[in-house]
Amino acid sequence: MNHNISMDLITKFLTHQASADELDTLDEWLRDDENEKLFNDYVQTNYAIDYQMRQFDANKLKSKLQDLMDEEKRTFRIKKTRNIISYSAAAVVSVLLCTSYFFKDSIFSKTIETKPRIISNNIVVGSDKATLTLEDGSQIVLGKGNAYETQNVHSSGEKIVYREDSSNSEKEVYNFLTIPRGGQFHLVLSDGTEVWLNSESQLKYPVYFKKGKTREVELVYGEGYFAVSPSTEHEGSKFVVSNQSQEIEVLGTEFNMKAYKGDINIYTTLVEGKVVVSTTNGKRELLPSQQANLNLNDNSMDIASVNVYNEISWKDGVFSFRRKPLGEIMTVLSRWYDMDVVFENPDLEKAGFNGVLDKDQNIEDILNTIKNFKVIKDYEIINKTILLK
Known part of the structure; x- marks a missing residue:
């Protein structure tokens, strides 16, 4: 299986659009340890689900992925159909939150390089x-x-x-x-x-x-x-x-x-x-x-x-940012968290970020996600104002 096809199958799996045949193909592909780094790099680059995404146990990740694939294949067989499933936007929300399950169950380590400076944090979830x-x-x-x-x-x-x-x-x-x-x-x-x-x-x-x-x-x-x-x-x-x-x-x-x-x-x-x-x-x-x-x-x-x-993901409790500049992202977040954002360097506003983030997360978790993806170096929180560095 070539590189482009493998990436396409991973994407289809994560968004619940893979057929039973495609799930079997991905299953077999993942059994090869040489494909491990390809899989890990792709997920890290394209799915910023949670701030723990620094290092992770690839075997555990593959094991959890295998469990979900097995469950999906059982579902296909119960329904006696091998047609590709096309979910509505509302269904995709649950899929992405399910994807976050990968990244929240101790798959990724929770280490953060430096501790941000927080004088006082009065920012609450909307x-x-x-x-x-x-x-x-x-x-x-x-x-x-x-x-x-x-x-x-x-x-x-x-x-x-x-x-x-x-x-x-x-x-x-x-x-x-x-x-x-x-x-x-x-x-x-x-x-x-x-x-x-x-x-x-x-x-x-x-x-x-x-x-x-x-x-x-x-x-x-x-x-x-x-x-x-x-x-x-x-x-x-x-x-x-x-x-x-x-x-x-x-x-x-x-x-x-x-x-x-x-x-x-x-x-x-x-x-x-x-x-x-x-x-x-x-x-x-x-x-x-x-x-x-x-x-x-x-x-x-x-x-x-x-x-x-x-x-439209905002109405279902999710922020979905795809190739969005940080300035635009922070405008969206400032409305939901009722906060102000200051950029220490104006060039940061143009920095791009991909991520699917739960709207129920506290703001520090979201900022740590952005920081750990090297979009920003650090941040400070003073009352209801965030300074991005």
Whole structure:
């Protein structure tokens, strides 16, 4: 088996896309000790799963890999199929977290070269929290331990759910859901559409949608993942997500939209279905796995194929960074951990990093991962500010 094929099979295995025949081939390949270094180097280079990735017991790694391969092959045989499995983005999340199992069960040593300087660390992991602003301007804090209930609205503290209007009222009543830095929240609109809002985001939406009319919400700023209830279930009414610079028309689909304040680009990524992105320069249709990049400086739009999982993993509790510059990565992390980041050397902002990181990790674990991959030399933490060196 040549080098390229072996790397392809390892990748397929780690993402649960390998057929039974391919698993057998990889099994046999790993039995050769000469392939050990190839396997180890590839995993270390491409999968920054945890900060313990310094040295590891290759035999133990191969043993754990063998156990999982055996289990996968048993699953194939039980199902009596040898077709390649294609998982949804949600399933891939569990696969990557399972991959992290490789790197967290004492496979890699936990040694760290130098101890970072931490004067005081007040940085905490983000959580489910939001502020609901009602039509009359009153505000309700939502989050763990803060239940909210009215006749047609219910919040458990992790999400807020709106029920349909049984009275068929013609009055338009709007609410705002605002997510602070260090927060996220799940919203179910009255038509059944689900929205996951990322940190530092705000959505404006009607409490009820008028039957037969266009269902419209506004992503005022920030990032949201939309799973839209099909128009066929709402008398053919289309669904529109707008902001100040573009409008997205959908008939029933799933997509991600990122439009943070201060950014010069708005990104719309289609997961499944079909959307039409409209700007003052015209309309563009997206196909699944395509992303529209609207440049606000000149209102131009580019469309490209992307790895969807990397774009939407945030909603499932994972940061997936693939060839991302450190400056962009730290912007994402600063929103989730509600912290400030200072680069001692501005050139560090351009340094690239690949990694799949659990959002429940404390910030020190993530910084140690980045440090041990030689992206940074060291770091300091003072209250809620990180200095990268």
